[in-house]
Amino acid sequence: MRRAVPPGGTMEPTRLNLFRLAIAIGIFGCAMILLALPPAGRASASAPSGLASYVTATFPVATEATYEVPGRGTRTITLEGIATVLFDRYVLTVAHAVSRARLEEGIRYSEQSAGIPHAARSFQESTYLLLPAGRAPLEPLVRNEEVDVALFELPRDVSTPALPCAIGDSDALRLGGPVLLVERDVVAGPLVRPAAVAALRGSKKTATLAPSGQTFILTLGLVAGESGSPLLLSDERSCELVGLAQGTYVGPRQLAWGIRVREAMEALAEAAGPGRLPGFFEAVCQAAVRPEAFTFCSAR
The missing domain is CATH 2.40.10.10 (Trypsin-like serine proteases)
Structure with a gap:
């Protein structure tokens, strides 16, 4: 027969010990379940993420x-x-x-x-x-x-990792969609800053520096030395290069803008002229999410 515990009272010593033992067994069991999970099923401070x-x-x-x-x-x-x-x-x-x-x-x-x-x-x-x-x-x-x-x-004798991302479709950017700005500090190493697409075209202020049709606006600001940073659509499984950070204007909104990757690649192809740098432009076409978006891909 169970004995009621009076209000404000305590359990008997034997029952209290059994209660503590049950809690300890439960905690131990949870820990063993977590350890049995594969690495992808639990957080790891040492395992590098995508x-x-x-x-x-x-x-x-x-x-x-x-x-x-x-x-x-x-x-x-x-x-x-x-x-x-x-x-x-x-x-x-x-x-x-x-x-x-x-x-x-x-x-x-x-x-x-x-x-x-x-x-x-x-x-x-x-x-x-x-x-x-x-x-x-x-x-x-x-x-x-x-x-x-x-x-x-790069010089032929220099080897360094290349961006393992597809050349994205910057025309598929959506208003409010997430974008990552990636850069590197000489001391801190890789730096990543999340942003969202604030506008799909450049504004009146940015138009004096870059045609609005080739840019898009981001919900962050840049500081000196960050120009050229790649803008990525990314998750743990894949990534796409969709632009390059170009500039920022200081004001109540502190917004930056980037060059769309399609316009950047088309501009390089135009400046290079027909037949120059075939290795680079062929690699762009092979890595493109939508090769037909690039005029130099359809011409090959």
Whole structure:
């Protein structure tokens, strides 16, 4: 016969011990069930996720110009951005991150700040991909300043992971849909920031810098050095490259915008001209989610 426990009373010692034992057995049983699950069925701090494997092909890119100032010695100006390795040897970024015109602007600003009379300076620029093992010199292949996109090639003796993502269909972007901005910090390593598509076309403010039809707006802001970051549609199983981060405007909404990947690739093909860089454009067609969206794919 059960004995009632009076209000505010306690269980008898024997029953209390049995109760504790039952709780302990239950906790132990739950732990054993979790341990028996396959790795995909439980969280693991050490197992790399699919997302971690997507961000290993993104690196800082730096363009330097060294010039001589009479009586003041040698000076160096550096531009920084983010670039993505595609198809093992090609490096994609925005043109303004590696632009000679911006280097000239930097020289002019530097001289004004130092009180040096400005004069046309002769200089040679060099672009490097900043890899964990050191910086790799890049060979310029083609650029389109109007659309703001540039393509380089890695040295043959440099090996680094390439983006394992499909070339996405940027025309399939949807309002409010999720997008990931991926970049890399020299110290922190890969950085990922989630955003949403705020607008499918550029705004009146962005139109002065980029045609609105080739861009889309994101619900985040960029800081200096983030231009060129790849914009991905991604989950744990697959990813698609849908654009490149181009710029941001500061205001009450603090929004950034990106270049659609289709417009970027078409601009490179136009600047390259017929028959140039067949290896790159064939790889784009093979990796494209919708090859028919690219005019150079249908022409092959």
